[in-house]
Amino acid sequence: MTTDAPSSTSDSPWPVRVVSQKIGAWIGKLGWIWVDGQVAQITRRPGTNTVFLTLRDPSADLSLTVTTNRDVVDLGAPGLSDGARIVVHARPEFYAARGSLSLRADEIRQVGLGELLARLEQLKKLLAAEGLFDRARKRRLPFLPSKVGLITGRASAAERDVLTNARRRWPTVDFRVINVAVQGTSAVPQIIDALAVLDRDETVEVIVLARGGGSTEDLLPFSDEALCRAVFACRTPVVSAVGHETDVPLVDFVADVRASTPTDAAKRVVPDLADEFRLIGQAKQRLDRAMSGLLDREQHRLDAIRSRPVFARPLTMVEHRASDVTQLRDRATRNLNHRLDRASTELEHTLARLRTLSPLATLERGYAIVQRPDGAVVRAAADVTPGDEVRVRVASSSFTATVSGTVSGNSEG
Template sequence: MVTDLGGDKSTSDKPWPVRVVSQKIGQWIGRLGWIWIDGQVTQIVRRPGTNTVFITLRDPSADLSLSVTTNRDVLDLGAPQLTDGARIVVHARPEFYAARGSLSLRADEIRQVGLGELLARLEQLKKLLQAEGLFARERKRRLPFLPRRIGLVTGRASAAERDVLMNARRRWPSVDFRVINVAVQGPSAVPQIIDALAVLDRDETVDVIVLARGGGSVEDLLPFSDEALCRAVFACRTPVVSAVGHETDVPLVDFVADVRASTPTDAAKRVVPDLGDELRLIAHAKQRLDRALRGLLDREQHRLDALRSRPSVARPLTMVEQREADVAALRDRAARNLRHRLDRAGTELEHTLARLRTLSPSATLQRGYAIVQRADGAVVRNPAEVSGQDRLRIRLAEGELTAIVEE
């Protein structure tokens, strides 16, 4: 159910006729009033015999366009040299043509944007993007050493495409490209480039994307300074190389891209290594490795020779023989020392035995003496120590006697 401002309702029983719907749409659209619009001219139609001029105005960053009608005098006053691709600012109000059911803008003032104003806008946009961090060096990604596949966004059959492909394949013949041709200037350039970037960024086999275009005027390179394109490049997960224009041309996309190449030829040099240079580097590295290996072998050989020249290695038995002589000398010394000690101990023992024999009672007995002992073993030294009939034991040198005391 739809309700208008007046409170009338459209129902299945009371539907609005087409004229009422057209009238109400016109009323709603008319509420927008007069507005200023910025866009790019894609078509100008001046019909003979009429003062009405029809202009198709397109958004530079999107695939959207509106029709603008104006008086020839308004156009001649504000933009007499207006051509396709120019940027203009229009003061207009929307109008709905009920007879055709179409919408257009009625302009009463048209201003063509000059180069100075465009450059001022670009400078302002540059400051905005830089403040947001789109130019930050720390977010720049390094290019792969040897990409599996290179995505190339460029104009169809352009010199930029030829330069990139030819120079890249000259440097690395087996390099693989996925080329997407787009418009690189004009009102449709930005949407096509953004779509191509999205397609290549989704391709898992593409390791790097090259955005290439040949030289041109400032107006021709304006699409590569578009805000939407700069943000699309910033959002890419795949590293992007910007190779737009000549070395002196610096569109805003150069600041956003991960790598800026001065020309398409320079881009080819940056995305792939030179096969000849790499082969020479490998050859030099091999030579250095060979020299280092030979030097290492020579040093180790010298070390082995020095080790082999040492007496312990040249005549290994010398050490054994020397130790054998030392052991033999020690054994002789030990034997002599032991014999000396044994001899000295024997002599001391003989002396001790001699003293012992001298001091022993047996020696006294040998001279004819005897030892008299009582029955309890006590030695009798005084006759008073025994009495009559005591049994005594008499020890002689060659035996014993038993005696009974009589008196």
């Protein structure tokens, strides 16, 4: 890389004048530019036509000095005062004697209300297109926050309204209040810093951004792009309570909840203790009625159950069953006796038949059974020979006999 001038080294350093000249040369290359800002201070020195302005960035803690001619100010922005929004046509200059940077302006235009509103409308469309107004990302406020962060002006009516109304609704509510400038050149940086402090505080569950009413110009800080983006980036839900009900700065669209007034913000961040007691009383009454109704229905059901015969006279069922058991037992007894009687009769008949067919019955009529010693029954005279011993069985006993002789045929012997 080549340069037109020799490089500075430790052996050959540049003098301060050379550095100042080079800085001035580089700054001079920027040329004439249009700069937008807010007048933080205006100084008109007596006996000279030179006017000094301190031009501040509304969204940052940055400022530049603007030097111009009194005629330029009177022509482009007559009646210019601190806090006014202007556009200057200027050229940056480096003043080597003091090592300072300033802008030399040859034209100043004061931004009118119409132009400001047009710029705000363009910014509103831009932020809406980026999703900063999206309802889907808005968070619900906690029912009863442990601590509420409040950003507002020092000893302002807005601070008094929020604190008084919130403590009237819930006496033990805890606040962390940060007082900031709510209008002017330092408002936006201070509010952004306060938001960052409260957002880092883990005990703060909701942040209220409050300011009383004012003109459109007074409320401009709450439509600043940097502030809107800071509110959007907060992890803690933010409530915007800026101006009156008809005032709608851009921060209202970005905040999670928009309150019409600081008093309305107090009503939104904490519940009303009296209302909660009333709701608890109503809930208790509904619960009592529900429990009474339930108990009455169950008592009626129990009464209906107890009125049934089986519960009114529990022994009735047992008595019926006992009667059934007795009848069944009697019937079983009769059936068994009948069967026993019939079996006894049949047994007697069988016994009679057996007796009739039994050899004993024949023996009782005078007959006898003759058996040889081997037990064989003598059926014919030829079955024995004289001298044989036989056993003679009669009805009640038996005896032995010796065969003396035999008689053949049917002759009696």
